[in-house]
Amino acid sequence: MADCDVVALFKAIVGAGIGGTAAAFYMRQEFGAGVKIDVFEPADIGGRLATVKMGDYEYETGGSVIHPLNLHMKHFVEKLGIPPRKNVPSKMAIFDGKELTFEESDWFIVNFLRMLWRYGFNFLRMQMWVESVLDKFMRIYQYQQYGYSFSSVERLLHATGGDDFLTLMNQTLEETMMGEGFSQIFLNDIVAPIIRVDFGQSVRINGFVGAVSLAGVGSDLWAVDGGNRKVCSGLLYHSKSELIPAKVTSISVKVRPSKTGTAASFYEVNYVGDSGSAHSLYDIVVVATPLHQGKSDITFSGFSPPLPSHYPGHYHQTISTLVHGLLNMSYLGTTGPASDFTVSDVLTMDSKGSFINSLSSLDPVHIPQGYKRPPASQTKVWKVFSQQPLSQEQLQHMFLSWDSVSETKWLAYPSYHPPHRKTPPFILHNQLYYLNAIEWVASAMEMSAISARNVALLAHHRWHQQVGKIDQEDLHTRLRGEL
Secondary structure (H helix, E strand, C coil): CCCCCCCCCEEEEECCEHHHHHHHHHHHHHHCCCCEEEEECCCCCECCCCEEEECCEEEECCCCCECCCCHHHHHHHHHHCCCECCCCCCCEEEECCCCEEEECCCCHHHHHHHHHHHHCCHHHHHHHHHHHHHHHHCHHHHHHHCCCECCCHHHHHHHHHHHHHHHHHCCEHHHHHHHCCCCHHHHHHHHHHHHHHHHCCCCCCEHHHHHHHHCCCCCCCECECCCCHHHHHHHHHHCCCEEECEEEEEEEEEEEECCCCCEEEEEEEEEEECCEEEEEEECEEEECCCCCCCCCCCEEECCCCCCCCCCCCCEEEEEEEEEEEEECHHHHCCCCCHHHCCCCEEEECCCCCCCCCEEEECCCCCCCCCCCCCCCCCCEEEEEEECCCCCHHHHHHHEEEEEEEEEEEEEEEECCCCCCCCCCCCEEECCEEEHHHHHHCCCCHHHHHHHHHHHHHHHHHHHCCCHHHECCCCHHHHHHHHC
8 A cells, every 4th residue: 555645735636527627727726836736537538528539530429519608618728728629510400200390491580480480489588598597607707706615506506596596406497497488389399309419308307407408509609629628638737737547446534633733634545546556645635526326436434424425316328329320311201312411410309209319410529621511411420319229220220321330328417306405515524525516506518617616716715714705695796896
């Protein structure tokens, strides 16, 4: 067993996904250059941001799109000097399991009139409703800019949107939107397919995560050139952290006498890497991996009261299947020639006839000069999201032929079932923090970055006993007065 002496401000971060690497970045920003930061990750840097190579190109198989209002992600790519991926225009269609019920046109006015004819002003009202939720939630950037942090997810939510946001967490998106006057047919035909492609679930997810999902509709979504996981490796490098390629097995609390004679708590992190088992002592630890069944087997010992190894709830399975093949147009119920089919994203309604959540034409993570997305009449890479692995029979139903298939099983996001039980805490113990608690509000790259900054601020303020920067009410009114 290896051991090391405790160094002042010696920190560990467990997990090198977007949350863990952003936490390293913000910890360095808050605590300065004199701090040693170790980041533990047994697998690839990036976590649920991942790519797969098919043929000559790499393709995104994990978290794939970023919203233009995701200010932390925008800041990261600017700071790291990573360009956004070149934009390739896309069109969407909706599939009910038998035929396409809606197919987007190249003309905005045509799409608008089709929506107006079938759903009245529901679509416009949905965008206005989502915008009102986002406007409130974006207050978090101002709070964090001024150094304010929150000790729980509920307090963070309440500080941005008051009781309305806590209500959104505790009722379904369906209940929320029906209460706002949206029609059931609009929920079934338009809202449900969007939720299915984003979270693999139904309109019975909570209202807040539903609003986050709907925010991506019609927005100028973007991605990182070369793959979104490049942000994670860039943040890790920029933070000057040490990457320890090992799996953390347990965290225990140790009390040692300090130089002043008072007892001080440290955390012993036990881990297993290629060179065997080892352990090290840290004064601050951030867990940036989900502490849920199927996602983590870290045990906690020596804590009073005891800490659970797993919190309630589970993560939802989504299968991401990349197929390099020729699409069978009859599967979508279309009779026109494949060369005329220019739709890139097929969303599916929540019907018995559909065994997939979505079907998308994929572009490489790096768009070469002069690239044009191939038409459906040519062999190309498609991404299929489904609840279960695709059978040979199902693949034959969807594709006329294929030469390669890559399947990734993701426990990608929580299974959302409101009314919501109390979210896991940000603070597990005195200086032990849990970043992924935020995912029970909504799971997205930007939510992890927001949580990373909150945890870094929280750790800094609690270390330096700056209680005035934690859980302050009426921040919006106060900061508006200061400005």
